[in-house]
Amino acid sequence: MLIIPSLILFCMVIFWLPITTRMVYMNLGCLYLLAVGSLAGISVLAVGWYGGRSYSFMGGLRAAAQMISYEVVLSFFFLLFCSIDWSLNLFSLTFYWRGLIIGINLIFFLWLVVVIAETNRAPFDIREGESELVSGFNTEYSSVLFAILFIGEYGIIAGYRLLTSYFFFGW
Amino acid sequence: MISRIILIISIFLTIAYATLMERKILGFRQSRKGPEVVGMVGLLQPFSDGIKLLTKREIL
Numbered sequence: 001m002l003i004i005p006s007l008i009l010f011c012m013v014i015f016w017l018p019i020t021t022r023m024v025y026m027n028l029g030c031l032y033l034l035a036v037g038s039l040a041g042i043s044v045l046a047v048g049w050y051g052g053r054s055y056s057f058m059g060g061l062r063a064a065a066q067m068i069s070y071e072v073v074l075s076f077f078f079l080l081f082c083s084i085d086w087s088l089n090l091f092s093l094t095f096y097w098r099g100l101i102i103g104i105n106l107i108f109f110l111w112l113v114v115v116i117a118e119t120n121r122a123p124f125d126i127r128e129g130e131s132e133l134v135s136g137f138n139t140e141y142s143s144v145l146f147a148i149l150f151i152g153e154y155g156i157i158a159g160y161r162l163l164t165s166y167f168f169f170g171w
Numbered sequence: 172m173i174s175r176i177i178l179i180i181s182i183f184l185t186i187a188y189a190t191l192m193e194r195k196i197l198g199f200r201q202s203r204k205g206p207e208v209v210g211m212v213g214l215l216q217p218f219s220d221g222i223k224l225l226t227k228r229e230i231l
Contacts, residue, residue, distance in 0.1 A: 016178075016182055020178055021175075021178070140230075142227055142228065142229050142230045143224055143225060143226070143227035143228065143229045144224075144225060144229060145229070146224065147221065147224050147225060150224075151183070151186055154186045154189055154190060155182060155185075155186050157189070158182070158185050158186055158189055161189075
C-alpha cells in the first residue's frame with residue numbers, strides 16, 4: 001500500500017545522492033541523473049494508476065506525457081554539458097563550466113524553461129491544472145500517502161534547483 | 172552515518188521551507204501576505220501543515 005507512492009520518494013532520494021554525497025565523483029553521473037529523471041516520470045504514471053480511478057489514471061497519463069516529452073530536451077542539455085570534455089562525470093563538468101561563465105548565461109534561460117516544464121511548475125502546470133483537473137494523479141491519496149507524494153515532488157524540484165546552481169554558478 | 176542523517180534532515184527542511192517560500196511569493200504577487208499566523212512571520216507554517224496532514228484519516 002505504501003510501496004507505489006513511495007516510488008517518488010525513492011526517486012527523490014536517489015536523485016539527491018550524486019549531487020550531495022561522494023557519488024559526485026562517479027564516472028557516469030549525467031547518465032545516472034537522466035535515468036533517475038525518467039524513473040520519476042514513470043513513477044508518476046504508476047501513482048496515477050494505483051489511485052484506482054480512471055480520472056486519476058488520466059491525470060497520471062497527462063503528467064507522465066509532459067515529463068517524458070521534456071525529458072528529451074533535458075537529455076540534449078546534458079549532451080551539451082558533457083560534450084565539453086566528452087565525459088559524463090558531474091564533478092569535472094562544473095570545473096569546465098566555471099571557466100566559461102559568459103557562455104553559460106546565454107543558455108541559462110533555456111535550461112530554466114526546460115527544468116520548469118520537467119518539474120511541472122507554474123507556467124507549464126498542465127499536471128496541476130487548477131481549473132479543470134485538480135492535480136489529477138494524487139486526488140485519491142489522503143494523509144501519509146499524500147505527504148509522501150508531496151515530499152517526493154518538492155524534493156525533485158529542490159534537486160533540480162541544486163543542480164542548476166551546480167551547473168551554472170559553480171557550487 | 173551521522174552525516175547521512177544530517178543530509179536527510181536538511182533535505183526535508185529544504186522541502187518544507189521551499190513550500191513556505193512558494194506560498195509567500197505567490198501571496199506577495201497577488202498583494203496578499205501569505206501564511207503569517209503560525210510562528211513569527213509564518214516560519215512554523217510547514218510543520219503545522221505536516222502535522223495536520225499526518226493526523227488525517229487514511230482512505231484508499
